[in-house]
Amino acid sequence: MPIRIVLADDHALFRQGLRSLLRQQPDLEVVAEVERASELLNTLAAVSCDLLLLDLQMERWMVNDIETLAGVTRVIVLTASERIEDGLAVLRLGARGVVQKRFAVETLMEAIHAVADGLVWMPATIQAELAAQLRSAPTVKLTARENEIVRCVALGMRNAEIAEQCQISEATVKTHINNIFQKLECRDRVELTRYAFRTGLLSPRE
Numbered sequence: 001m002p003i004r005i006v007l008a009d010d011h012a013l014f015r016q017g018l019r020s021l022l023r024q025q026p027d028l029e030v031v032a033e034v035e036r037a038s039e040l041l042n043t044l045a046a047v048s049c050d051l052l053l054l055d056l057q058m059e060r061w062m063v064n065d066i067e068t069l070a071g072v073t074r075v076i077v078l079t080a081s082e083r084i085e086d087g088l089a090v091l092r093l094g095a096r097g098v099v100q101k102r103f104a105v106e107t108l109m110e111a112i113h114a115v116a117d118g119l120v121w122m123p124a125t126i127q128a129e130l131a132a133q134l135r136s137a138p139t140v141k142l143t144a145r146e147n148e149i150v151r152c153v154a155l156g157m158r159n160a161e162i163a164e165q166c167q168i169s170e171a172t173v174k175t176h177i178n179n180i181f182q183k184l185e186c187r188d189r190v191e192l193t194r195y196a197f198r199t200g201l202l203s204p205r206e
Contacts, residue, residue, distance in 0.1 A: 002026075002027050002028055002029040003027060003028050003029065003050045003051065003112060003113070003116045004029050004031045004047075004048060004049045004050045004051075005022060005028060005029065005030050005031065005049060005050065005051055005052070005053060005112070006030075006031060006032045006033070006034065006043060006044060006047065006049045006051075006052045006053070006073070007019060007022075007030060007032070007033045007034065007053050008033075008034040008037070008040055008052060008053065008054045008055060008058060009034075009035075009053075009054075009055040009058060009078070010035055010036065010037075010055065010058050011055070012035070014055075014101075015033055015035070018053070019033065021105055025109065028112065031047045031048070031049050032046075032047045032049070037058050037065070040052075040065075040069065041068070041069075041072070044069070044072045044073055045072075049073055050073070050074065050116050051073060051074040051075065051076060051096070051112065051115055051116055052069060052073050052074070052075050052076070053076050053078055053112075054066070054069065054075055054076065054077050054078065054095075055078050055079075056077050056078065056079040056080075056081065056086070056090065057079065057080065057081075066090055066093040066094055066095055067093045067094050069094075070093065070094025070095060070096070071094070074096045074097075074115050074116070074156075075094065075095045075096055075097075076095065076096060076097035076098070076099060076111055076112065076115055076121070077090045077095045077097065077098050077099070078099055078100075078101055079098065079099075079100060079101065080100070080101045080102075081100070082100060082102075082125075084125055084126055084129045087122065087123065087125075087126045088126060088129070088130075088190065091120070091122065091126075091190050091193075092188055092189075092190045096115040096119075096120050096121065096156050097111045097112075097114065097115045097120065097121035097122065098121075098122050098123065098126065099111050099121075099123075100123065103123075115156070118155060118156055118157060118161070119155055119156055120154070120155065120156040120193065127197070130193070130194045130197055131197060131198070142180065142183065142184075145166070145176065146176060146179070146180050146183075147201055148166060149162060149166065149173065149176050149177060149180065150180060150192050150195060150196050150201055151196055151201045151202055152165055152166070153177070153189050153192045153193065153196075154192060154193040154195075154196035154197070154201065154202045155202065159173045159174060159177075177192075180192065
């Protein structure tokens with residue numbers, strides 16, 4: 001079954017070119033295109049899709065809506081920015097991937113397949129920054145269950161997916177995550193992902 005994709009970009013030329021590239025891939029299907037950010041949520045509600053390719057610069061307020069969009073579908077952000085801080089910011093808001101527009105088509109395809117498989121994809125520059133930040137993080141011992149949940153979080157799984165994977169209730173997952181936040185002094189899932197990389201629970205290529 002093909003990976004169903006919604007394209008959101010206000011530049012028609014870029015959007016049409018990207019659509020043509022994606023349609024050359026037999027396992028990808030573009031099910032909708034959106035030109036205006038105001039149409040995005042309605043479009044996502046009207047079609048069945050596996051992920052959204054979103055232009056970060058589509059509209060100024062779009063960054064603040066990534067969290068809402070990430071609750072509807074998996075989001076890969078396309079950006080011209082090379083600032084590591086920008087990439088970390090959208091990942092913190094719930095995006096599953098960040099791809100710079102200067103990257104080769106093969107890199108975008110790698111990101112699409114990784115995110116469709118439930119993983120988080122990020123450029124090597126962001127991975128390196130995460131690794132550098134993690135080296136200074138304190139060592140805290142977690143239980144086997146907590147380590148399992150941290151790994152699931154780092155793979156981009158939602159609480160409901162973690163509950164199914166671990167065969168526990170979603171409420172128990174939330175309790176575990178809150179406890180992990182306190183133990184590790186983490187603020188969000190991005191920081192848990194950093195912990196997973198640092199401790200070897202997750203490798204950058206998983």
